[in-house]
Amino acid sequence: xxxxxxxxxxxxxxxxxxxxxxxxxxxxxxxxxxxxxxxxxxxxxxxxxxxxxxxxxxxxxxxxxxxxxxxxxxxxxxxxxxxxxxxxxxxxxxxxxxxxxxxxxxxxxxxxxx
Amino acid sequence: xxxxxxxxxxxxxxxxxxxxxxxxxxxxxxxxxxxxxxxxxxxxxxxxxxxxxxxxxxxxxxxxxxxxxxxxxxxxxxxxxxxxxxxxxxxxxxxxxxxxxxxxxxxxxxx
Numbered sequence: 001x002x003x004x005x006x007x008x009x010x011x012x013x014x015x016x017x018x019x020x021x022x023x024x025x026x027x028x029x030x031x032x033x034x035x036x037x038x039x040x041x042x043x044x045x046x047x048x049x050x051x052x053x054x055x056x057x058x059x060x061x062x063x064x065x066x067x068x069x070x071x072x073x074x075x076x077x078x079x080x081x082x083x084x085x086x087x088x089x090x091x092x093x094x095x096x097x098x099x100x101x102x103x104x105x106x107x108x109x110x111x112x113x114x
Numbered sequence: 115x116x117x118x119x120x121x122x123x124x125x126x127x128x129x130x131x132x133x134x135x136x137x138x139x140x141x142x143x144x145x146x147x148x149x150x151x152x153x154x155x156x157x158x159x160x161x162x163x164x165x166x167x168x169x170x171x172x173x174x175x176x177x178x179x180x181x182x183x184x185x186x187x188x189x190x191x192x193x194x195x196x197x198x199x200x201x202x203x204x205x206x207x208x209x210x211x212x213x214x215x216x217x218x219x220x221x222x223x224x225x
Contacts (some may be wrong), residue, residue, distance in 0.1 A: 004157070031211055042217040043158075043203070046205065050211060058212065090157050096211075100146045100165065105157030 003027070006091050006106035014114055019078040021109050022071055023091030031094045032074035033103065034058075034066060036087040043090065050096070081113045116142045118178045120204060120216040127194055128224055135189040135219045137204035140215075144206035148178055148188050152218065161202075162189075169190045 004029075007022035025032065033048040035058075045058030047066040055066050063085060067075040078085055088110050092103040117140045127133050137147070146165045150158035164171045164180045164187070171178045177190040191198050202218045205213040 037216075040217065043215040045212060048212065083146070092157075094211075100163060102148060102160035102163060103158075104160070107155070107157045 002102050004093055004106040005090055006089075006109050008109050008111075009107065010110050011079075012112045012114060013081050015081060015083060017078075017081045017113075019081050019111070019113075021076040021078075021089055021091075021111070023074045023076070023093075023106060024072050025074075025091075025093040025104070026072065027093060027095075027104065028071065029093035029102075029104075030071075030096050031103075032068065032070065033092040033094075034064075034076045035075065035090045035092065036060070037108070038087050046076065046106055083113050086113045087111060115138070116214060118142075118204065118206060118207070118214055118216040119174050120202075121219040122217070124141075124220040124222060126222045126224065129195060131194055133191040133194045133198065133221055133223070135202050135204075135221065137187040137189065137216055139185050139206060142184070142185070142206060144208075146207050147178075148205045148213065149178055149187075149213075150203040150205065152203060158203055191221075192219075196223050196225050199223050 005027045034046045035043045049055045049068040065077045090108045092105045094103045095101040119138045124214045148163045149161045154156040162178045179188045181182045201218040204216045
């Protein structure tokens with residue numbers, strides 16, 4: 001079975017801290033994605049990556065960066081956390097999109113910035 | 115701008131009935147559409163994919179339709195069960211491998 005694992009289910013950090021969210025997939029998928037999910041706003045794409053060391057901005061990249069040094073791991077970095085980044089963060093992976101592939105999600109990290 | 119709308123209100127139905135969820139989109143011509151299920155505190159789980167040249171797709175008690183003229187997809191759960199209670203998300207491809215998700219419809223099936 002496909003498995004996407006996010007390092008933490010719950011995380012509490014302080015304003016101004018640098019925050020790392022980790023995601024690992026075991027399906028050898030090329031594509032990986034980071035979303036945030038907020039009530040009333042749905043899932044919004046922050047960044048995605050279609051290959052190692054490759055990244056592309058999604059719809060809301062401001063305040064975030066990503067790193068993909070290995071195919072199975074995709075990290076989301078909050079450079080200087082702010083309270084408006086309190087949210088549920090979801091990681092997903094998929095095979096190359098030309099094949100109209102579904103995305104496989106982790107169970108999310110609920111991040112609170114105090 | 116591109117917009118996706120799902121039933122904004124929660125849908126409450128009786129066990130055994132058919133649940134019908136709606137996904138409408140504007141300013142958009144997706145090549146395919148996907149439906150996901152999300153339980154509280156969990157990530158979305160893929161259910162079905164339907165391509166623009168397919169009118170209907172079925173999987174067990176699930177049925178999805180895709181009308182590119184109306185710019186609408188309908189998601190049906192027949193013989194619904196309390197275990198079907200969850201939030202259902204539709205998502206459309208935005209080319210380049212990205213998906214745009216609707217806000218989701220919360221379904222509650224009462225015994």
